[in-house]
Amino acid sequence: MADAPSQGDTMFALNQWYAGGFSWELTDKPLARTLLNQHLVLFRSADGVAGALEDRCCHRSLPLSCGTVEESGIRCGYHGLLFSPQGKCLEIPGQARIPEKARVASFPVMERDKILWIWFGAHPDSEPDSEPPAYRWHNDERYEYRGGVVHYQAPYQLIHDNLLDLSHLGYVHLRTIGGNPSVHMNAEMKVEGTGNAVRIVRHMMNSEAPKTYADAWGFRDRIDRWQEIEFDVNQIRIWTGAVDAGTESLGDQDRGGFHMRGLHCITPETDTTAHYFWTVATNRPPSGSSNLDVVYEQTALTFEEDKVVIEAQHQNMCRFGTQPQIDIHVDAGANRARRIIAALTAKQAS
Structure with missing residues (x-):
């Protein structure tokens, strides 16, 4: 998972799970949504894994929300780079070698009780210290x-x-x-x-x-x-x-x-x-x-x-x-x- 951007000075409580949407909102199209001043693209790959990535391709900065959802991730609509829900570049069309830096910042995401929860940490390396809340x-x-x-x-x-x-x-x-x-x-x-x-x-x-x-x-x-x-x-x-x-x-x-x-x-x-x-x-x-x-x-x-x-x-x-x-x-x-x-x-x- 690529590091999520630091929030820096903020009026928001961090190291928290926040709702980013509902499970039924993730269709076969990417969903652009700004949360806590972070521009994100939300999607679920065809194999069922939900992802929350920075809405910017690391190649030429086109919003990934302009791309398409595929079986293993989201494909940029400009030059076709394919990214996993964890932000790793899986494919560069026409190029065998994938640079190590070909990654997109990702945010931990979990679906629970039909709610799409996203973790926003206080630091780039912050990891969730709990599961998102249940809603029975x-x-x-x-x-x-x-x-x-x-x-x-x-x-x-x-x-x-x-x-x-x-x-x-x-x-x-x-x-x-x-x-x-x-x-x-x-x-x-x-x-x-x-x-x-x-x-x-x-x-x-x-x-x-x-x-x-x-x-x-x-x-x-x-x-x-x-x-x-x-x-x-x-x-x-x-x-x-x-x-x-x-x-x-x-x-x-x-x-x-x-x-x-x-x-x-x-x-x-x-x-x-x-x-x-x-x-x-x-x-x-x-x-x-x-x-x-x-x-x-x-x-x-x-x-x-x-x-x-x-x-x-x-x-x-x-x-x-x-x-x-x-x-x-x-x-x-x-x-x-x-x-x-x-x-x-x-x-x-x-």
């Missing part, structure tokens, strides 16, 4: 799931802030998962954390069912609603749902009712743009029919609503510069997550 809900027979990719013209931590503060649902998502704004702002909330993780639990008891919940599950009366958010540096997992009011304890991890399990992998593209890789998994309602279309379509709508808000927020922050902001009670989880990333990046710089 993609393989749980009780759930159906679907996902997508959203591109943001905003820094990735603004998206973290949004996901770690779900009080905004009552104002931003009135057509889907919102509900009474006062109920959201006054929800019982607990914030805790260990190591580089943050956990936020919010309960909204005896509340009205928002549109998505009523459409997907058939709630007609009042509900007890939960939001459980788990932050790690490379992903945020959000378990939301509801039961009929007063029927089950929200402290029971095996509780029934309507479940939505969201995976949110926010991977920086550049310092000011980001990729949002997401899936939502849901269980079938009492009728037994699939509700995945409803949940997926309305979840996708919420992300478009968030995108409008977050991109406008970023534009205004650029417009007004470093003018001070205040914190309120709902910011506790987001602020803790920012402190974790700040500590990791400061350690890298020392």
Whole structure:
């Protein structure tokens, strides 16, 4: 494996696995994607091996994403040099000898639970010290799931802030998962954390069912609603749902009712743009029919609503510069997550 380029000074936490896409995105065509300021080409060779290479042929610098995927690797579309998923040049058409320097920088890549994970090290010789995280809900027979990719013209931590503060649902998502704004702002909330993780639990008891919940599950009366958010540096997992009011304890991890399990992998593209890789998994309602279309379509709508808000927020922050902001009670989880990333990046710089 050729050495991956050094990140140098960066605002990103390194020596981490980051989502670079989903397994279903790797087709018979190369996929160009910028992640953490690195221009990459992602592909899966015909023999099933996924690769993440610097998107530049070492011969005359044509993007490898302009080439073709073959059985053993990716072939440059200019002079036909063939590279393995590990970045080694396998063939130079018309030339028997392959120079030792005929290599392309590669990044460790692993597929797990249909997520394409890429390792970004702090140094060129950094190797993964762990496996990428598992996400078991993609393989749980009780759930159906679907996902997508959203591109943001905003820094990735603004998206973290949004996901770690779900009080905004009552104002931003009135057509889907919102509900009474006062109920959201006054929800019982607990914030805790260990190591580089943050956990936020919010309960909204005896509340009205928002549109998505009523459409997907058939709630007609009042509900007890939960939001459980788990932050790690490379992903945020959000378990939301509801039961009929007063029927089950929200402290029971095996509780029934309507479940939505969201995976949110926010991977920086550049310092000011980001990729949002997401899936939502849901269980079938009492009728037994699939509700995945409803949940997926309305979840996708919420992300478009968030995108409008977050991109406008970023534009205004650029417009007004470093003018001070205040914190309120709902910011506790987001602020803790920012402190974790700040500590990791400061350690890298020392």
